Amino acid sequence: MAKITPFKAVRPSADKVALVTCRTYDDYSSAELAAWLSFNPYSFLHVIHPAYAHAQKITLDKRFKGVLHKYQDFKEEEVLINEEQPVFYIYEIQSKGHVFTGIIAGASIDDYQKGHIKKHEDTLQYRVELFKDYLHQTGFNTEPVLITYPESVAINTFIGLQKKHDPIYSFATPNKEKHTLWKIDTQSEIDWLQEHFENIPNLYIADGHHRSASAELLFEQDKHLGNKNLNYFMSFLIAESNVKIYEFNRIIRDLNGLSKDDFITKLSDNFIIKPKDQELWKPQNKFEFGMYLDGSFYALFYKQSQKATSVLENLDAQILYDTVLHPLLGIEDLRNDERIDYIPGKQSVSVIKDLVDEGEYEVGFMLYPTNMSEIKTIADKNLIMPPKSTYIEPKFRSGLVVYEL
CATH class of the missing domain: 3.30.1760 (Conserved hypothetical protein from pyrococcus furiosus pfu- 392566-001, domain 2)
Incomplete structure (x- = not known):
């Protein structure tokens, strides 16, 4: 069974969402990064890479503290706002002939440890520990793990009904993508979604093996603190037929x-x-x-x-x-x-x-390209694919939804 949970997210104010959200940091060249930081004071790049010009001269500890301080500044300035109650989201990305639609939720560390959330890639321990330290010191994550679930007519119908409601965001980005976000906040709908995922025996990580491993490591390190948010990690759950796998x-x-x-x-x-x-x-x-x-x-x-x-x-x-x-x-x-x-x-x-x-x-x-059947078979047999075997879309925009720890 798969246990998912709603969470009290932090997200951009509606009037600034197109300015705040950005591609993942590694997607930008040095010139692009410098230009965006200079041009757009609301970009989440200011949060994830503060003091850009001096980044190579400061310690990781100072850099992580700078991330936290800038994040707090964005909240104090109400560039980022707090969700009032735990919710799920439906998120859709329209990109160059592809439409990706999934559910943003918390996925269970317990399921991950028991093998109900399956993986097919190996991780580098230094990267896992580095991101664990980042999460520990900043207290938030904005890059969900991309997780696939088996095709479900019931879940597809549920998503289709949600998309008939007014979204909380609908905006375009410079790379010609359209992003739309709907909120699921009624208890009956939250319960329905949780119950249907409980009937799914296994989920599969498509992208984000290091992030999920870091979340587990942080849970083991800090679980004595009693912070229930550590029991889950933010995930973007998408039907396995809806991902695009490149080589x-x-x-x-x-x-x-x-x-x-x-x-x-x-x-x-x-x-x-x-x-x-x-x-x-x-x-x-x-x-x-x-x-x-x-x-x-x-x-x-x-x-x-x-x-x-x-x-x-x-x-x-x-x-x-x-x-x-x-x-x-x-x-x-x-x-x-x-x-x-x-x-x-x-x-x-x-x-x-x-x-x-x-x-x-x-x-x-x-x-x-590798196909989903091969990925699932590898994961089911507890095998590991060679590094850089797959490049999987969709890619999530940083700063769209923040999971606080």
């Missing part, structure tokens, strides 16, 4: 001492190779890979006889690692090796071509 493509700086001809010869042990010349070729099916090398594209078809029976070994990202990245290019640590970088699949293949043509990288590989 992460790979670009590598060198051929590990191999010549182009030797490298292609070694590739032929595991792949049927078809030149595509200047065609911006992307894989059309599982077990297909694109490659850009020395000014030309290639289609790589994994040989049928090589396929394994394990779901993990049959993941395209794992196949590329097992047959190319590790044995041929000498890359062992996909997270930390400086010779490899990653490009989200939502970006054009031409981005990879340009990066290789500029000379900083020697070769690029394009993958076919």
Whole structure:
């Protein structure tokens, strides 16, 4: 069963919501970040990155205290306001042909610890501890964990009825997205939603493995304080059919001492190779890979006889690692090796071509996206996907809804 809870959120005043909310901090280049901070005094970027110009010169402790102070300033100035009672929200994002709709709620730490909220990615302990310290010192989180639930006609109908009401927010953003938020605050509707989620045996983390792990670590550290908000972490719950899964493509700086001809010869042990010349070729099916090398594209078809029976070994990202990245290019640590970088699949293949043509990288590989069935099977078997296997949308806007701890 899945236990979800409403919470007393902090959110922007209606007249400033379009100015306050922002993309996640990592989405901005240095130039963009400086421009937004200079141009928009209401941006939540001022909260999550105070003293931007001096950020590299101060300790993490001072930076976290600066975040808290700026957050308190926003509340005192009523840029951010407190919800009067615990509520759920329906949140919809319309973005370039996709419409994502889900429920903002608190997800249970107990469910996470018991394995009812399943994960498919590994975490880096230093990142988990860093974000745990951030949560402990600032006392709030505005980046929910993206969690999927099985398709439900009843929940879809409930959401559809809620969307007939007037929203509390409806605004557009500079990246041409439309964001709409509805509040669920009547007790009967809150009870109905909780009861229906209790009938769902398992939920699956799509994005936010580090955030959920940090929330658990904070709970274990501070549970003796009796703060019930620590029993949950903010989540954006969305039907598994409503997420968009992209691949992460790979670009590598060198051929590990191999010549182009030797490298292609070694590739032929595991792949049927078809030149595509200047065609911006992307894989059309599982077990297909694109490659850009020395000014030309290639289609790589994994040989049928090589396929394994394990779901993990049959993941395209794992196949590329097992047959190319590790044995041929000498890359062992996909997270930390400086010779490899990653490009989200939502970006054009031409981005990879340009990066290789500029000379900083020697070769690029394009993958076919993983599907939700593979993700769930990996999670159900308590297996871990290779790093950077998926880039999943939707992405939540920082500062839209704040969960206080």
